[in-house]
Amino acid sequence: MGLANRITTFFGTRFDLDAGREFLDKQIHKRLPPHTSWLHVFASLSLLLFISQTVTGILLLMYYRPTPEEAHASIKYITGEAHFGWLFRQIHAWGASLMILFVVLHMMRTFFAGAYKKPRELTWITGTGLFVITIIFGFTGYLLPWNQVAFWATTVGTESANKVPVIGSWLQYFLRGGDAVTGETLSRFFVVHVIILPWILAGLVGVHLFLMRLNNLATLERVGEEKPFPHQCGIPFYPVHVAKEGAVAVLLLAVLVTLSVVAPWGIGEPADPLSTPEHIKPEWYFLPSYQLLKYFEGPYGAVVGILACSVPFILLIVWPFLDRGKERHPKKRPLAVGIGLLGAVAALFLGVLGHISETDQTFFGKRYHIDLLGRPHLIDENRSGEEVPGEHP
């Protein structure tokens, strides 16, 4: 009797292996609707990136030290001295950006395909929760290298918490663990980033996947009029859909490594609480909110701005209950698709404005200075540049 048989017998005489095997078989061979498209891979790529973030994150934790004195030096050590440390740090940094990108793409597909409608409202809401948590992951992780950009982006980011009505100052004090961004902030951001959020995310992913499995993927048929597809026409999750996702996943890994090599994230200068570098901007996924906030000034304006920034998130959560139409096909939901497109274009537009604000850009052969609010001003080439103090005439 072979070893494998002996092990099977050992467990078989103690547990109902057949029932388990049957359940697993059913699950992994479950048939997905026939139309399941290439766009469906955004979801599994997000999950793959979460796994990649977890693995690289654990590796980084081996050498990272979350104190103001040592954080930057430990990042230097990881990047410059530990074997392949640069690779894991770069994959982690780029993976964060890509993860948010794929979560957004996945949400857009779900939205435009009307997949959030009954009976999948809860799947959508947990998905929105996953989106928010992914963003908080990005925000808390950004501080950890403790370099100038990280420090000041966090200072500015937590400053806007102050504008939240009524509880703003308490919220800011709580987020920072004090009046300013200090070692206390680093500690709590670290704990949130590596202890609290991963478990919440993993739990929510579990619920999300469970709900997805329970209701299967949505089709484009009207709510309540879905016809069950013939079993033989469904696409088995394993091995068919998995092969498809595997093909894309391999490309994603190659892209991650390429980005890590070609466009590495710098170590930056160590955080200096007494000197703010010029042109501090948040990461790309915060740029729309960052730009939107600029248009609201004054004590009341700031409050309105914060509310305006939270509207999209609230809308996302309650959307399945606002849009109760039976139609799923985007062509038959002009209003919802219109709002969705408008939101996406607005976010893109604000993001681009945020990116180019306070810089000089060339359009059609002319130099423009883009001001804080994103308005272009033609630069007079004949005027000399700003004088440097102490310069000789």
Added chain:
Amino acid sequence: MPVRTCVVGVILVLLWVPSARGADESKATCLTCHPAQKDRVVASVHQALECRECHGGDESYAVPPQHLEQFARARGGPTPTFEHGASFTGKPRRKDLPAVCGGCHADVERMNPFGLRTDQLARYKVSGHGKALYGREDERVAVCTDCHGPPHAVLAADHPQSQTHPRNVPGTCGVCHEDRTLMNEYDLPVEVVSEYRQSVHGRLLLEQEDTGAPTCNTCHGNHSATPPGFATVGAVCGRCHAQEADLFASSAHGGLEDHGGCVACHGGGAERHFHLIERITTPVDVLTARYARLLATEPDPTPEQVAAAIDHDPRRIMTQALGVCTACHDALDEDENLPRLFALLDEIAGAELRYVQTAWRLDEVGRGVLLVENARFRFGDAKTHLIALAPLQHTLDQSLVTEKVSQIDDICDEVDGELDALEAGLRMRYWLLIPIWVVALCFCGFLYLKFRALKAAWVRPVDAATSAPTSADEPPTRRAFFNWVIGASSAAVGVAMGLPAVLYLWPAAKGGGSANVEVPGAANLPPGRSTMIQVEGKPVIVVRQPSGFRAFSAACTHLGCLVKWDADKGEFLCPCHAAVFDKDGGVVSGPPPSPLPEYSVKEVGDQVFVSAS
């Protein structure tokens, strides 16, 4: 009898009360009637002085009560004047003020506790101000209180609000020296203060708030015309710029009889403004700022673009912009000295540009993903040489400048070389991408083909749902090949991801070989005693034995507990399992399998060094 005693007592008390009150008021004398002066004096350096020390008067003098009543009645209206006693001198006259202040400030015994100089009055007398006051009885010139503040509110010179605080001195002097009408009468230039404010010194002091920068009195002396040790104000530059002054004196210019001094070149151009002292060449930090600005818009500039942006051509500045050289030398073509000077200046400008470019590159690379600490450390020497280079140009000696410049160039070459090597290492990573993409694309392609094959085998098209399966399973040989490729690719990807992770977890070797670690306080270690140090992270016990210092690994060879030196027995003891090692580290008793490894010890003078080798 008791009644009479009581009455007398009451009368005595009544008599005493008014006299007591009078005594009180006469004690508070001056401030009773002159309360406004009180607060000012209290906030000043002279708070401990009594009024009579400047204004005269007798200590026992008491203000008569009727004067006080008169004074009280007149409150709000014109106050009556009184005789303040025989020795009262009143408000000092302007021309007497230096003497009044000098009453204390020229008194060594009085000033000694405060650490103040006592030659101010004597110096004032030989200054322009003092000569006019005492020689021509001109009372419009500055006396003590004009510069040191209102008479009752004199503040220490280091008080930020003091008129004599370095940052306030130009304003204080400017009260008179910027007054055109007043200065015209003395035939003095009125632009001196405004020129000073524009000068390198003025900007440093007033804009950058560097109180170490010279202000008016730094060159003109605190109370006299020149600071001690200098014949004329024009010669004081060397007080701070000692190296430049020495080098200049040794140069061809310094040997000239009438070389015009420092202002000949630094006095704001050919017209020689003595207060518009200026650097001639552009400071390195400004060059750095210009270079950074260029690089922000033009990441890969040509040498011409760099030259235009840097705008650092000493030749142009010295001749066209400032006319420094042409003020004395003839037209450029005919004077044979100028080309030599320009060659020297060009060399300095070249070194400065090189420094700026290397510094920028070092910063830029350091912000990226490479560790540039070693290069940065080395580059610190270049800065030292660059600082030493500027004074050297005063010698006009090409060989000295060339030597310094070549030192800077060498360091920049070295740093550039190190950065090149680091960046080349970074580019090596690009090669990694080729195998990664080859594997990824093959893997992806085969997975796609597999997906197509699987779909054909497992899934029936929707429109053909009712008919029989259209295609059979893929041919067995093809399936086996697919599975083999996919399996191999999976293994390759697994290794490619797993191996770096394992290597990453393996601690990176600490470079540098076996370092010599100094034993702290070795000289004071009594014979027979031991001390514990760490060498490359490992515990080492150093014992001063009769034969000299010896060092052993302190980790017991049994289970790694730290051994102790028993000075009485001359043995090492391990506290964990009572093992004993002799003074040479050999095992005497207990479980240790081998002797304690010995470290090598070097004695250099009083210092003792231990190393692993």
